[in-house]
Each structure stands twice: as C-alpha cells, then as structure tokens.
Amino acid sequence: MADIYLDVWITRAVGGDLHLNDDVAFYVADGSFEDGAGTFRTSEAQSPFIDGTWVYNARKENETVSLKVYAQGGTSRELAVNLKALKDALSQPHFQVVRVLEDAKTTWTCFPSDWSVSSTRPLVHARKALLTSQLRALPSPLEEAYP
Numbered sequence: 001m002a003d004i005y006l007d008v009w010i011t012r013a014v015g016g017d018l019h020l021n022d023d024v025a026f027y028v029a030d031g032s033f034e035d036g037a038g039t040f041r042t043s044e045a046q047s048p049f050i051d052g053t054w055v056y057n058a059r060k061e062n063e064t065v066s067l068k069v070y071a072q073g074g075t076s077r078e079l080a081v082n083l084k085a086l087k088d089a090l091s092q093p094h095f096q097v098v099r100v101l102e103d104a105k106t107t108w109t110c111f112p113s114d115w116s117v118s119s120t121r122p123l124v125h126a127r128k129a130l131l132t133s134q135l136r137a138l139p140s141p142l143e144e145a146y147p
Helices: 076-090
Strands: 006-010 026-028 040-047 050-060 063-072 095-101 104-118 128-137 142-145
Touching: 063 076, 076 104, 076 128
Parallel strands: none
Antiparallel strands: 006 095, 026 063, 040 050, 063 128, 095 104, 104 128, 104 142
C-alpha cells in the first residue's frame, strides 16, 4: 500500500513558512482538518399574514478548522523552541494554512487561533507534545490542483 502524500505549512511574515509535517520538528496528527463548523449571518423578514420567516440575505461567518500537530525535539529545550514557533505562528494577526493532500491544495486564510498543549509527561521532561487548535478561518478556502 502506498503512502498518502501530505504537506502542511503556515505562512509567516518573518522566518519563512513553518512546515508542520517534516517528521523532524513537527508532524500532523490524526483528526486534523476532519471537523469544523460554519454558520451564516442572516437577515429575515416576516409578515403577520404568512407563516414562517423569509431569509432575504445570508452571509457566511468565519469557520473553524481543527488542527492537531505533534511538536518534538531531542531535548526538552528543543521541544520548547518548536512549540514556541508553532504558538507564534498561530498568534499572527493573519496567516495562511496550506494543506497539500495528494494532488489537491487547500489554503485557509486564518486569524489568531486558540490552542492547547498536552503531553503524557510534564513538559519540562517531555520530548513530544500535542498542540490542538481550532483555526479561525475565512469561509470558502481556496481549493486548487497541485502539480
């Protein structure tokens, strides 16, 4: 069975793109990009003579996209540096998260996103930790073919 090609990166204003599936400092965990939520901001009209309401305007609100990334390091200091880089990337005023899966490229335009870090050991002794984030992204990500 062939491996599935997956590459994920976050654009950064300084320091170049942060690749999240390099298998050295980071790798993308199962469950990333699987769930999300989207809502609409609507304007409705109603009449005392007609049942229900009529939606006459609907706009997409920002959506949420799950991202789960393992950060790792040979020492706890390397892990801390890698986690800081990831947290800083998710804290930018705006950034893009790009996912290439096989021959499909998806780009989300994102805003500062909440995150949490967990590990099976205290972080001071850990060599690997899971960062989980719900990305805040503009609706309708860019979908395109990837060469």
